[in-house]
Amino acid sequence: MLGSKGKVGATMVAAVGAAEDLTFTTGVDAGDDINRLVETSTEVVIDFTHPDVVMDNLKFVIDNGVHAVVGTTGFTDERLRRVRQWVDAKPGVGVLIAPNFAIGAVLSMHFARQAARFFESVEVIELHHPQKADAPSGTAARTARLIAEARKGMPPNPDATTTALDGARGADVDGIPVHSVRLAGLVAHQEVLFGTQGETLTIRHDSIDRTSFVPGVLLAVRQIARRPGLTVGLEPLLDLR
Amino acid sequence: MLGSKGKVGATMVAAVGAAEDLTFTTGVDAGDDINRLVETSTEVVIDFTHPDVVMDNLKFVIDNGVHAVVGTTGFTDERLRRVRQWVDAKPGVGVLIAPNFAIGAVLSMHFARQAARFFESVEVIELHHPQKADAPSGTAARTARLIAEARKGMPPNPDATTTALDGARGADVDGIPVHSVRLAGLVAHQEVLFGTQGETLTIRHDSIDRTSFVPGVLLAVRQIARRPGLTVGLEPLLDLR
Amino acid sequence: MLGSKGKVGATMVAAVGAAEDLTFTTGVDAGDDINRLVETSTEVVIDFTHPDVVMDNLKFVIDNGVHAVVGTTGFTDERLRRVRQWVDAKPGVGVLIAPNFAIGAVLSMHFARQAARFFESVEVIELHHPQKADAPSGTAARTARLIAEARKGMPPNPDATTTALDGARGADVDGIPVHSVRLAGLVAHQEVLFGTQGETLTIRHDSIDRTSFVPGVLLAVRQIARRPGLTVGLEPLLDLR
Amino acid sequence: MLGSKGKVGATMVAAVGAAEDLTFTTGVDAGDDINRLVETSTEVVIDFTHPDVVMDNLKFVIDNGVHAVVGTTGFTDERLRRVRQWVDAKPGVGVLIAPNFAIGAVLSMHFARQAARFFESVEVIELHHPQKADAPSGTAARTARLIAEARKGMPPNPDATTTALDGARGADVDGIPVHSVRLAGLVAHQEVLFGTQGETLTIRHDSIDRTSFVPGVLLAVRQIARRPGLTVGLEPLLDLR
Numbered sequence: 001m002l003g004s005k006g007k008v009g010a011t012m013v014a015a016v017g018a019a020e021d022l023t024f025t026t027g028v029d030a031g032d033d034i035n036r037l038v039e040t041s042t043e044v045v046i047d048f049t050h051p052d053v054v055m056d057n058l059k060f061v062i063d064n065g066v067h068a069v070v071g072t073t074g075f076t077d078e079r080l081r082r083v084r085q086w087v088d089a090k091p092g093v094g095v096l097i098a099p100n101f102a103i104g105a106v107l108s109m110h111f112a113r114q115a116a117r118f119f120e121s122v123e124v125i126e127l128h129h130p131q132k133a134d135a136p137s138g139t140a141a142r143t144a145r146l147i148a149e150a151r152k153g154m155p156p157n158p159d160a161t162t163t164a165l166d167g168a169r170g171a172d173v174d175g176i177p178v179h180s181v182r183l184a185g186l187v188a189h190q191e192v193l194f195g196t197q198g199e200t201l202t203i204r205h206d207s208i209d210r211t212s213f214v215p216g217v218l219l220a221v222r223q224i225a226r227r228p229g230l231t232v233g234l235e236p237l238l239d240l241r
Numbered sequence: 242m243l244g245s246k247g248k249v250g251a252t253m254v255a256a257v258g259a260a261e262d263l264t265f266t267t268g269v270d271a272g273d274d275i276n277r278l279v280e281t282s283t284e285v286v287i288d289f290t291h292p293d294v295v296m297d298n299l300k301f302v303i304d305n306g307v308h309a310v311v312g313t314t315g316f317t318d319e320r321l322r323r324v325r326q327w328v329d330a331k332p333g334v335g336v337l338i339a340p341n342f343a344i345g346a347v348l349s350m351h352f353a354r355q356a357a358r359f360f361e362s363v364e365v366i367e368l369h370h371p372q373k374a375d376a377p378s379g380t381a382a383r384t385a386r387l388i389a390e391a392r393k394g395m396p397p398n399p400d401a402t403t404t405a406l407d408g409a410r411g412a413d414v415d416g417i418p419v420h421s422v423r424l425a426g427l428v429a430h431q432e433v434l435f436g437t438q439g440e441t442l443t444i445r446h447d448s449i450d451r452t453s454f455v456p457g458v459l460l461a462v463r464q465i466a467r468r469p470g471l472t473v474g475l476e477p478l479l480d481l482r
Numbered sequence: 483m484l485g486s487k488g489k490v491g492a493t494m495v496a497a498v499g500a501a502e503d504l505t506f507t508t509g510v511d512a513g514d515d516i517n518r519l520v521e522t523s524t525e526v527v528i529d530f531t532h533p534d535v536v537m538d539n540l541k542f543v544i545d546n547g548v549h550a551v552v553g554t555t556g557f558t559d560e561r562l563r564r565v566r567q568w569v570d571a572k573p574g575v576g577v578l579i580a581p582n583f584a585i586g587a588v589l590s591m592h593f594a595r596q597a598a599r600f601f602e603s604v605e606v607i608e609l610h611h612p613q614k615a616d617a618p619s620g621t622a623a624r625t626a627r628l629i630a631e632a633r634k635g636m637p638p639n640p641d642a643t644t645t646a647l648d649g650a651r652g653a654d655v656d657g658i659p660v661h662s663v664r665l666a667g668l669v670a671h672q673e674v675l676f677g678t679q680g681e682t683l684t685i686r687h688d689s690i691d692r693t694s695f696v697p698g699v700l701l702a703v704r705q706i707a708r709r710p711g712l713t714v715g716l717e718p719l720l721d722l723r
Numbered sequence: 724m725l726g727s728k729g730k731v732g733a734t735m736v737a738a739v740g741a742a743e744d745l746t747f748t749t750g751v752d753a754g755d756d757i758n759r760l761v762e763t764s765t766e767v768v769i770d771f772t773h774p775d776v777v778m779d780n781l782k783f784v785i786d787n788g789v790h791a792v793v794g795t796t797g798f799t800d801e802r803l804r805r806v807r808q809w810v811d812a813k814p815g816v817g818v819l820i821a822p823n824f825a826i827g828a829v830l831s832m833h834f835a836r837q838a839a840r841f842f843e844s845v846e847v848i849e850l851h852h853p854q855k856a857d858a859p860s861g862t863a864a865r866t867a868r869l870i871a872e873a874r875k876g877m878p879p880n881p882d883a884t885t886t887a888l889d890g891a892r893g894a895d896v897d898g899i900p901v902h903s904v905r906l907a908g909l910v911a912h913q914e915v916l917f918g919t920q921g922e923t924l925t926i927r928h929d930s931i932d933r934t935s936f937v938p939g940v941l942l943a944v945r946q947i948a949r950r951p952g953l954t955v956g957l958e959p960l961l962d963l964r
Binding site for chain 4: 605609614616617639644645654655664666667679681
């Protein structure tokens with residue numbers, strides 16, 4: 001585990017320790033010698049560190065033939081290009097870089113994209129705790145953009161509204177209305193609502209604690225050895241047909 | 242039944258006919274002689290007519306000692322004052338005038354008002370078919386105002402939003418955020434969300450056809466004889482403790 | 483339209499008439515001459531008739547090179563085998579036979595099957611009007627069986643229940659708990675709930691009138707010419723990736 | 724605070740400390756001298772201790788003219804009778820004993836009881852984490868019994884079910900169907916569904932952490948001095964009209 005003393009790192013160390021089919025080898029944090037990963041014959045590294053150090057970490061683990069599952073943020077196209085070069089030079093090594101490991105969130109977006117073309121109307125409601133600074137949430141904005149892209153060429157949502165209070169119809173993200181609720185007692189929730197004649201379809205994701213990334217990271221750790229090369233996003237590992 | 246050939250009137254004629262404890266006497270519509278109500282010894286009149294004729298109708302039925310359940314719109318304070326004078330002059334006659342007979346909608350507002358003081362946060366989401374012209378709906382705006390009044394003196398909803406797209410946080414109705422969804426496949430729906438530390442309470446009302454006024458009108462017909470004087474709104478008849 | 487005077491048939495005749503990119507040619511019902519389909523150069527036939535006549539109908543339209551979209555029930559494996567022989571003998575002709583044209587229901591099942599492997603727990607709640615005779619609904623039972631099949635080899639839902647009232651934990655359909663709610667004011671609704679550490683995913687389908695088959699039939703009519711051979715179920719036409 | 728070192732006690736000590744209008748005086752736990760409550764001029768005691776010691780605690784605080792808010796369990800009718808005698812002998816002292824301080828749960832039951840008479844159908848769905856031992860939950864069973872009592876004399880839920888899998892229609896609690904979902908990723912949730920012609924009303928309560936009792940206890944602490952005598956349950960303090 002790289003970043004083993006951080007909040008996410010500590011949670012993952014415990015989760016790997018509790019998984020019967022996985023063995024925890026060693027944790028490395030700022031100040032520790034990264035060579036410990038090699039000395040302990042670690043097969044898969046989990047990296048939840050910092051944009052400042054993650055590229056050096058990745059260069060080291062790829063060069064040493066260790067697979068990597070990376071949740072650290074800040075990957076630009078340029079950074080992804082460099083990582084792809086490194087893994088191409090080390091056939092057999094698998095690296096997964098993903099912005100979101102919550103399986104429910106990843107599936108929600110996948111389903112929303114699939115359903116987008118088959119309904120006249122679609123709107124997104126995201127609901128979060130009131131300490132959140134941005135509205136809509138990054139996930140909601142991304143979901144709306146994925147939907148909008150899938151609907152290219154389709155007529156817009158029907159909407160006969162002629163008299164509206166400011167804000168009533170939500171924010172417009174690429175033509176998709178997005179509504180942001182901020183409520184004490186909530187954590188992170190999202191609903192995508194699709195509707196057509198006589199029927200509606202709702203995809204709802206509720207995340208109620210900060211450990212919902214755990215099953216997704218474990219799934220990636222178990223599969224990355226069979227996925228040589230660079231994979232971006234958890235979705236390809238889910239083998240959705 | 243006054244207005245017996247209108248859509249609502251015809252539905253109510255059928256509903257009264259189907260109720261075992263009620264007897265349908267006669268229907269009166271434009272052009273018919275209103276004296277038929279008296280000749281048939283009608284005990285309770287249901288009036289779903291038009292603001293232009295409803296005052297004459299009411300004067301007639303009250304003067305003849307007939308109770309009335311009225312769903313016709315357009316009652317100003319001045320009109321209510323006049324009706325009150327008429328019933329005061331006819332002790333024992335009961336008149337109910339209500340803007341909304343859907344019991345679920347009436348209870349939703351009642352519960353929302355009761356819950357308002359006990360939660361840090363409250364928001365309203367209303368969801369309707371895309372042919373609707375106004376946003377938010379009249380019911381949602383009225384619900385928000387009732388909540389705002391019940392919360393007088395309380396701190397506003399906590400909300401740390403610093404970066405928001407226009408409209409993301411909904412419309413502001415007396416300090417309560419109201420979000421309006423317009424979606425094919427929906428009819429008329431509303432959620433009031435309350436939240437405080439560790440818990441949320443949601444009151445949801447779904448109305449999926451235009452006959453949801455029937456049970457409320459029947460309830461009023463059955464009770465109005467025991468409610469002399471003028472009653473405004475269905476809520477007092479529900480005897481909520 | 484074959485079966486043009488039935489409830490579904492009449493609805494589809496109107497829907498085709500209202501679609502700008504489609505032209506209604508002719509309706510045929512019991513007693514009418516089926517040759518009218520050929521005389522009017524009909525390209526696609528919609529068949530909502532009866533198991534007793536549908537095979538003769540299909541033989542006729544396939545032999546005449548007309549595509550068919552079929553919602554009639556009663557297709558056994560043996561019947562499907564015969565239809566397949568007929569279309570194989572007429573290259574270029576496309577026939578779609580589907581038990582359910584509500585796109586939301588078809589997508590719900592597809593998503594439920596895709597999500598099934600990624601969550602520890604899954605349960606199904608279906609909610610219908612109280613006139614329904616069977617519990618659970620056919621769709622819910624089919625959804626549960628699809629999920630159970632996708633979860634083969636996985637551990638069962640965790641469940642520490644030791645004291646339960648009869649029926650509290652629902653019906654067991656291949657190991658998946660299914661709960662049936664019967665409530666006045668509802669039509670046909672279903673929720674599939676998935677859960678794992680810290681997060682849940684819910685797929686909800688609401689069908690509130692009997693015309694929710696229309697968009698699915700229209701979609702099939704538009705695509706069937708590009709789908710030679712026999713297709714069973716609407717799902718393949720949705721091109722879900 | 725009596726029981727100040729327990730989980731609930733520690734949470735309440737922190738909550739009182741954080742409340743601007745309240746002053747924390749002292750904590751007392753097993754082995755501590757209960758006289759500290761009097762020496763510190765404590766006005767209101769919070770008791771989350773144990774059935775074995777709570778009666779002695781209450782005798783002491785009432786005799787010393789201190790108000791009490793009690794969440795300890797195990798109060799039989801006989802115990803309540805004795806506490807009532809003690810407070811009657813000390814005019815001005817207020818004691819609240821409540822089994823549930825989650826305001827959302829208390830309001831849910833109140834609203835369910837109020838709505839019960841106005842709908843043809845009602846069912847309860849409760850959803851909990853899979854470590855729960857009993858089904859249905861105590862709160863769901865209590866909610867169903869309150870609803871059943873309010874519906875005395877009304878016809879039962881309409882239900883045309885003739886073919887059902889065992890358990891599909893839920894558990895029967897005094898004639899009200901109750902469905903229990905057990906799902907990883909959930910904490911404690913409950914929905915009461917009411918339905919009549921064309922409309923449904925849903926009251927949903929979500930409790931996602933173990934601190935949802937805090938606002939209810941604080942509300943009781945602030946009001947108990949104005950409520951002399953014994954009060955059972957949080958509901959009377961909410962002044963619901």
